[in-house]
Amino acid sequence: MDEAAGDLKQALPNFNDSLQVHVEVHQKSSSTAKTENVTAHVMQLLNRHSIVFGDYTWTEFDDPLLVKNVNSVAVVDTELKLKDRKPIDLEKCNICIHVFQLNEEGPSAENLEDESEELVAANHWLLPAVDFHRLWESLIYDSEIKSNLLDYVTTTLLFSDKNVDSNLIAWNRVVLLHGIPLNNPIFTCHPLGPPGTGKTSLCKALAQKLSIRLSSRYRYGQLVEINSHSLFSKWFSESGKLVTKMFQKIHELIDDKDALVFVLIDEVESLTAARSASSAGTEPSDAIRVVNAVLTQIDHIRRYPNVVILTTSNITEKIDLAFVDRADIKQYIGPPSPAAIFNIYISCIEELMKRQIIYPRQQLLTLRDLEMIGYVENNISKLSLLLNDISRKSEGLSGRVLRKLPFLAHALFIQSPTVTVEKFLEALLLAVEKQFEERKTLMEST
Structure with missing residues (x-):
């Protein structure tokens, strides 16, 4: 050295x-x-x-x-x-x-038959999968969300491996990512959480990350993404059988002790909202029996040491409290802050520099660098300060939209094989302004 x-x-x-x-x-x-x-x-x-x-x-x-x-x-x-x-x-x-090594086969469909048709009840991946490669790195948050989720699942598996008595120390292997803080008084006015904040992507990325992180303990991972709308949209006769069949397939996966199994239930409120409607008399009694059966199945599979249940919700007020109580972690995932937006844009610009669409390569300062120089503008900090200003003007946009804006900036305002950083940032600002104009027009027309 x-x-x-x-x-x-x-x-x-x-x-x-x-x-x-x-x-x-x-x-x-x-x-x-x-x-x-x-x-x-x-x-x-x-x-x-x-x-x-x-x-x-x-x-x-x-x-x-x-x-x-x-x-x-x-x-x-x-x-x-x-x-x-x-x-x-x-x-x-x-x-x-x-x-x-990445599995390159893509998802397979888990089909279930009812009396009249065959339903796609779930998608199933072998992990780690090429579909989710670098997804974890692309998700940027302000708080310790990613670290906390990694630590939580790692601890649940450790406690299981060490045979900790779950009657003395309770954990349920259930994670809930939601779009509005639970028990928030704004529910009555804004019951719908923001879409596009990365809840489903974070669940998939977490499953991928842990399949890699725990590869010495489990030979491979399995991710089963349950299609809630297919599985729980029919409340008469066959619906109970479909639920049972779906979880029987999950049991078969869990029985392989070399596999780490993740069960993803997106929009979990589609389960529990039906039970609320049933209690109010607007749905037949079969609905409440089916949802109770689902909760019972979740209670059963979470006892296995090699399974984690990941759930998401945008309509938080409709989540049944019986399910909320089962979740060990109830993590709020909101729209990114200006600081997170800045880092999202930086990652996009780095990718375009790598592909030489933005050329020549220029080093942009980080937010910490800007803070250290007191946000003083000079030849070195000028472009980074412009990006910081664009990030602040982008506040309120979802992560899903933010990832599209560099493409839209190029498609709408550049349309040349290469562009300088300065010209690209000017186009990005125009794309942000256009996004808010389109949103305003849509709101006025509804």
Whole structure:
């Protein structure tokens, strides 16, 4: 190690001593190399590059085994713990290496038959799946949402592995991501939470991340996304049988102890709202029996050590309290703040620079950099301050819309193979203004 690196190591703070660092190794789908061999060569790579600044990814190697067998080696999720890019001495950290290959087959449909037709009751993925590759990294939040969810599921699986008595210490393996804070008085005026905030994507990304993170414990992951509207839209006779058949299929997956199974129920209020309607006399009594059966099935499968139930809701006021009580984590997912929007835009601009659509490459300052210079405008900070202004003007837009805006900016206001950062930011501002104009027009017409 050279003298400069040695000086830096001496200056590193003590937090490295207890820091657990996760390294994800994306093994090529064509590779037949053994995990232990890949891990050994990755350790050699890390020993040669022992100081990193936050998350870092290698895609080029001088080691023939890595060249042949590995797409990337990534130090990941350090910002979830450190909250900032800081120098990390890997030699002083507890390094966990996770080697994985992506399943490229895509989802399969779980079909169920009732008296008249065949219903697509669920989509089923083997994890980790190419469909969700880098989805986790694309989701940007202000608070510790991602870190808390990782820690929660990791703890539930640890407690199960250690046979902690659930009668003494209770946990239910149920996560609820919702769009409006529970028990909020604004329910009466605004019962619908904001769509497009990434609740469903976060569930899928969490399942993918944990399938990689726990690959030494489980050989593979399974994600079953239940189609609530198909499964619970029919309340007479066959509906109860459909629910039973669906959960029988889930039981078959859970019985494989080498599999980590995630059950995703999107728009979970479609279950519990029916029971509320039934109680009010607007639905037949079969509805309440079916929903009770669903809750009973959830109660049963959550006792298994290798299953996690992930749910989302936008209509929070309609979630049955019996279900809410079952959720260990009830996490609010709202629209991104200006700071999160800034980071979303930065990630989009970096991708366009990588593809040389934005050219030449220019380094933009982070929000922390801008704060350190007191937001003073100069030749270095000018473009970053413009992006910060655009981010503030974008407040109120969902993450789903924000990810589309760089495309719309190019399509509507650029339309050339390459563009400078400055011209792109001007186009992005126009795209943001157009988005709010269109929203205003739609509201006035309704």
